[in-house]
Amino acid sequence: MSKRVGIEVSIAISEAVGLARAEVIPAYPITPQTHIVEHLSEMVANGELDAEFVPVESEHAAMSCCCGAAAAGARVFTSSSSQGLSLMSEILYIPSTMRLPMVMVVANRALSAPISIWNDHQDIMVQRDIGWIQTFAENGQEAVDLTIHAFKVAENRNVSLPMIVNIDGFTLSHVIEPIELPDQEDVDKYLPPFKPRYKLDPRRPITMGPVGIPEVYTEAKVAHDKAIKNSKRYILKAWKEFEEVFGRKYEPVETYRTEDAEVLLVGMGSICETAMTAVDKMRDQGQKVGLLKIRLWRPFPAQEFRKAVGKTKILAVIDRCLPPGAVCGPVGAELRSMFYKIPGAPKIFSFVAGLGGRDVTVSRFEEIVDKARAFAKKRPRELYEVIGVREK
Amino acid sequence: MANSDAIVGWKTITFGCHILEPGNSVNFRTGDWRSQRPVVDKEKCIKCGMCWIFCPDMAYTQDEEGYFEANMEYCKGCGICAHECPKDAITMVPEEG
Numbered sequence: 503m504s505k506r507v508g509i510e511v512s513i514a515i516s517e518a519v520g521l522a523r524a525e526v527i528p529a530y531p532i533t534p535q536t537h538i539v540e541h542l543s544e545m546v547a548n549g550e551l552d553a554e555f556v557p558v559e560s561e562h563a564a565m566s567c568c569c570g571a572a573a574a575g576a577r578v579f580t581s582s583s584s585q586g587l588s589l590m591s592e593i594l595y596i597p598s599t600m601r602l603p604m605v606m607v608v609a610n611r612a613l614s615a616p617i618s619i620w621n622d623h624q625d626i627m628v629q630r631d632i633g634w635i636q637t638f639a640e641n642g643q644e645a646v647d648l649t650i651h652a653f654k655v656a657e658n659r660n661v662s663l664p665m666i667v668n669i670d671g672f673t674l675s676h677v678i679e680p681i682e683l684p685d686q687e688d689v690d691k692y693l694p695p696f697k698p699r700y701k702l703d704p705r706r707p708i709t710m711g712p713v714g715i716p717e718v719y720t721e722a723k724v725a726h727d728k729a730i731k732n733s734k735r736y737i738l739k740a741w742k743e744f745e746e747v748f749g750r751k752y753e754p755v756e757t758y759r760t761e762d763a764e765v766l767l768v769g770m771g772s773i774c775e776t777a778m779t780a781v782d783k784m785r786d787q788g789q790k791v792g793l794l795k796i797r798l799w800r801p802f803p804a805q806e807f808r809k810a811v812g813k814t815k816i817l818a819v820i821d822r823c824l825p826p827g828a829v830c831g832p833v834g835a836e837l838r839s840m841f842y843k844i845p846g847a848p849k850i851f852s853f854v855a856g857l858g859g860r861d862v863t864v865s866r867f868e869e870i871v872d873k874a875r876a877f878a879k880k881r882p883r884e885l886y887e888v889i890g891v892r893e894k
Numbered sequence: 895m896a897n898s899d900a901i902v903g904w905k906t907i908t909f910g911c912h913i914l915e916p917g918n919s920v921n922f923r924t925g926d927w928r929s930q931r932p933v934v935d936k937e938k939c940i941k942c943g944m945c946w947i948f949c950p951d952m953a954y955t956q957d958e959e960g961y962f963e964a965n966m967e968y969c970k971g972c973g974i975c976a977h978e979c980p981k982d983a984i985t986m987v988p989e990e991g
Contacts, residue, residue, distance in 0.1 A: 709913035710910065718907060719904060
């Protein structure tokens with residue numbers, strides 16, 4: 503039987519990586535991801551996990567090492583955050599087009615300057631287009647479940663892509679929650695040993711990572727794009743199998759009290775927990791408000807999202823990222839372009855909130871809903887609004 | 895554009911762009927980049943093979959009589975062979991057109 507324990511989410515993620523029997527873990531510590539790799543290092547040192555822990559000299563080296571290990575056919579895990587993730591950036595595009603499966607948990611954190619160790623989504627939005635599959639966890643249980651799910655998806659021979667599980671730094675990484683850690687037996691059943699389609703093997707030499715001359719580069723990128731789009735069916739299948747084995751159900755876009763909603767909040771990650779409380783409060787007051795949670799960010803589940811919106815006419819999209827000089831935040835931009843010129847499309851209003859660890863409280867969600875309703879009546883001058891910014 | 899039998903589409907490109915067959919660069923006939931070609935004067939050639947050794951594209955092969963000749967499907971006209979030839983038997987001639 504699986505056991506429900508009070509455990510820090512970072513430690514629980516490490517335990518999940520152990521249950522998944524990761525074989526190579528190249529990682530460099532960075533706040534707020536530190537506890538994940540620290541605990542994995544302990545597990546390896548104590549002989550609890552039969553893996554190679556590579557204490558690399560930087561995140562750039564960590565991701566390079568991950569690529570090599572995955573190319574050799576190992577089950578690979580790493581974790582990073584913020585500045586560290588940015589230092590990896592050069593390498594992040596490589597395993598995805600090279601179709602090397604691996605799993606990374608990103609403890610989302612703001613980017614400098616000013617220096618901030620606190621949570622928002624700017625670090626991962628910088629890496630939006632690296633071509634990895636990406637999910638967002640809302641709480642500790644999801645973080646554990648999505649980590650195990652990520653191995654299943656990434657290593658599927660029809661997918662064979664690296665995968666990121668995003669967890670909010672501190673809000674999730676450092677919080678102690680009651681989490682159900684699955685049994686080893688069940689995880690083994692769900693996650694068979696990794697059998698790569700190709701690996702570096704002296705007995706059957708191949709070349710990985712050659713030059714792509716102009717005659718083939720476009721085709722290589724299109725093949726990657728098609729592969730990640732095609733991965734959605736296997737992501738869904740792996741969630742269905744997850745439900746069968748572990749009893750918890752996951753969907754690419756989850757709905758909360760969306761029936762007859764006039765306004766839908768749209769969010770990703772841990773703020774959705776607060777948003778649910780806000781929706782309950784507003785519903786109690788008779789407001790027809792619901793919530794859409796984007797769990798699968800890449801490939802973007804457009805079909806599921808449109809279905810989840812239904813007939814709702816107003817979307818209030820919350821981005822935890824402010825891209826200076828852009829028309830709006832990345833999630834807002836994604837949804838606006840997705841609905842462009844679609845008959846009956848909702849009005850989409852973009853909000854930026856929760857930067858650099860600022861809490862997004864219930865009253866902030868109420869403010870967002872009020873503003874979205876007002877904007878629907880009178881078009882705002884700006885294409886997005888930053889919530890809670892002091893105008894003085 | 896390179897003239898090649900190996901030009902692939904996105905459906906036929908190898909998984910992850912891996913090269914699964916060693917030595918398949920021979921399928922890419924990249925000689926059409928060339929703006930000048932090496933011409934060997936067999937009167938001067940001593941069949942030493944320096945051109946064959948130095949050619950960065952391994953475009954040279956030896957014929958039955960022992961002379962070396964560059965394959966124009968791969969020769970890029972870099973002129974290293976002409977520069978290295980101890981007998982100045984190789985002249986670089988501009989390609990026309």
